Amino acid sequence: MRFVATADLKPGMILGRKIHTRNKATLLERGVELTPKFIARLKKDGYLGAYITDSFSKDIKVEEAVSEKTIEAAIDAVASVDIDGIMQAASNLIMEISSMEEISLDLLDIRSFDDYTYHHTVNVAIYAVAVAIKMGLSINELNEVAIAALCHDLGKIRIDPMILNKKDRLTDAEFDEIRRHPQYSYELISSNPVVNLKIRMAVLSHHENENGSGYPYGKTGEEIPLYAKIIHAVDVFDALTSNRPYKDPCPPVEALEYLIGGAGILFDITVVETVQTVIPPYPPGMDVILSNGERAVVTGHTTQSLRPRIKIYETGKEVDLSSDLRYRMVFIKDSGYLMKESISGIDTKNGASDEGRERKQILVVDDSKISLDQTRSALQDEYDITTLESGAACLKYLEVKGAPDLLIMDIDMPEMDGLSTVETIRATHQDLAVVFLTAIANRDTVLRCNKVGAKDYILKPVNPIYLRERIEIALDKNMDR
Numbered sequence: 001m002r003f004v005a006t007a008d009l010k011p012g013m014i015l016g017r018k019i020h021t022r023n024k025a026t027l028l029e030r031g032v033e034l035t036p037k038f039i040a041r042l043k044k045d046g047y048l049g050a051y052i053t054d055s056f057s058k059d060i061k062v063e064e065a066v067s068e069k070t071i072e073a074a075i076d077a078v079a080s081v082d083i084d085g086i087m088q089a090a091s092n093l094i095m096e097i098s099s100m101e102e103i104s105l106d107l108l109d110i111r112s113f114d115d116y117t118y119h120h121t122v123n124v125a126i127y128a129v130a131v132a133i134k135m136g137l138s139i140n141e142l143n144e145v146a147i148a149a150l151c152h153d154l155g156k157i158r159i160d161p162m163i164l165n166k167k168d169r170l171t172d173a174e175f176d177e178i179r180r181h182p183q184y185s186y187e188l189i190s191s192n193p194v195v196n197l198k199i200r201m202a203v204l205s206h207h208e209n210e211n212g213s214g215y216p217y218g219k220t221g222e223e224i225p226l227y228a229k230i231i232h233a234v235d236v237f238d239a240l241t242s243n244r245p246y247k248d249p250c251p252p253v254e255a256l257e258y259l260i261g262g263a264g265i266l267f268d269i270t271v272v273e274t275v276q277t278v279i280p281p282y283p284p285g286m287d288v289i290l291s292n293g294e295r296a297v298v299t300g301h302t303t304q305s306l307r308p309r310i311k312i313y314e315t316g317k318e319v320d321l322s323s324d325l326r327y328r329m330v331f332i333k334d335s336g337y338l339m340k341e342s343i344s345g346i347d348t349k350n351g352a353s354d355e356g357r358e359r360k361q362i363l364v365v366d367d368s369k370i371s372l373d374q375t376r377s378a379l380q381d382e383y384d385i386t387t388l389e390s391g392a393a394c395l396k397y398l399e400v401k402g403a404p405d406l407l408i409m410d411i412d413m414p415e416m417d418g419l420s421t422v423e424t425i426r427a428t429h430q431d432l433a434v435v436f437l438t439a440i441a442n443r444d445t446v447l448r449c450n451k452v453g454a455k456d457y458i459l460k461p462v463n464p465i466y467l468r469e470r471i472e473i474a475l476d477k478n479m480d481r
């Protein structure tokens with residue numbers, strides 16, 4: 001079977017996996033032939049896509065790490081805040097994942113908008129357990145990680161769904177309310193004596209970042225418990241790859257790139273390294289476009305995660321990208337759910353389109369031409385970019401042209417460095433959003449950036465995918481839920 005994005009589903013396609021709703025009702029059974037009505041329903045409910053089976057893809061096996069039965073039971077337990085059920089679900093997840101010959105989480109979760117929270121929670125638990133097994137945690141610890149992961153967002157039931165699913169920009173008060181959910185989760189489970197302190201602390205700390213920019217306490221590095229570090233990284237991975245009312249999903253390869261870009265800043269480095277060993281960037285069943293223009297579907301793993309086995313659509317030829325010398329110069333250029341649409345320019349997001357939305361203005365200040373070019377090329381498709389080469393030029397620019405929507409500022413510059421430039425700017429522009437670029441990652445730098453009211457700081461050399469996501473978050477906190 002292979003994965004087909006909702007926008008690409010056609011009447012007559014046969015489902016390779018059943019699709020269900022939260023109330024365990026099966027929406028569509030495996031083997032069902034899709035009709036225009038079914039497809040319209042999947043679109044309306046915000047399903048990412050579906051696994052379909054056809055003669056072309058009949059040999060592609062998409063291994064499920066955890067049985068549907070266990071997933072359903074876990075979702076039920078989480079939805080009804082049933083701690084005994086959650087503990088049972090945790091041990092079932094561990095049993096099934098650890099029985100895999102080689103742990104690889106290949107199956108994409110296609111959940112609808114409405115089912116997001118519970119599916120998300122169970123996905124996070126599956127990823128977290130896989131990472132924890134790879135990191136060599138004991139069975140006792142695995143249990144604690146799994147329970148914490150299943151409980152991490154329980155507190156969201158206290159938050160108004162209107163806020164959780166709001167498509168528009170959140171108000172500050174709404175955003176603060178969302179940021180209270182780790183505490184809400186902590187309070188919900190703390191009344192239960194079987195949930196120990198390690199589990200509670202993991203739940204409370206799952207939005208803390210390595211550099212202290214997270215919440216609720218702004219803990220850093222060693223202060224953050226390992227379980228929370230694991231849950232944090234896979235939580236973000238799952239949020240990025242899912243379809244939400246307010247954002248398009250990233251393909252796994254991009255979400256992994258984001259984690260790599262944030263390693264040591266937002267996420268624990270060892271955890272990110274381990275995530276890469278259990279989540280394939282190109283899972284079997286996913287469509288890819290090669291650098292030679294050929295379209296293919298991934299059919300299986302090889303020893304090199306970025307060069308899987310594939311089958312070319314046009315010729316039906318199977319190629320092992322890790323060993324086929326005729327393809328040694330060819331690489332995967334694009335993958336994911338929305339490729340066709342992004343190529344033809346059709347927007348799949350419920351008719352919402354970029355057109356008419358004003359492009360945001362970003363000013364980039366950096367003394368290195370190479371660095372300016374890298375930043376520009378990562379961002380210019382989405383934003384209007386102006387580049388300047390010194391702090392003095394930046395001050396002048398602001399005086400003459402006024403403030404842009406966002407300022408990206410290098411720290412290390414001759415004469416006036418980035419931090420002093422922003423200090424000066426603050427006298428006249430208190431609210432200007434600033435993101436620092438720096439080659440140095442240490443606590444002192446972060447504290448100094450925070451002191452001048454920085455939204456974020458990003459390590460050089462910049463990883464384009466990481467940079468794009470962080471800039472989007474800096475411009476619109478909606479993304480950082």
Ligand SMILES: [Fe+2]
Binds near residue numbers: 152181235
């Ligand atoms: Fe959360």
Ligand SMILES: [Fe+2]
Binds near residue numbers: 152235
């Ligand atoms: Fe979460």
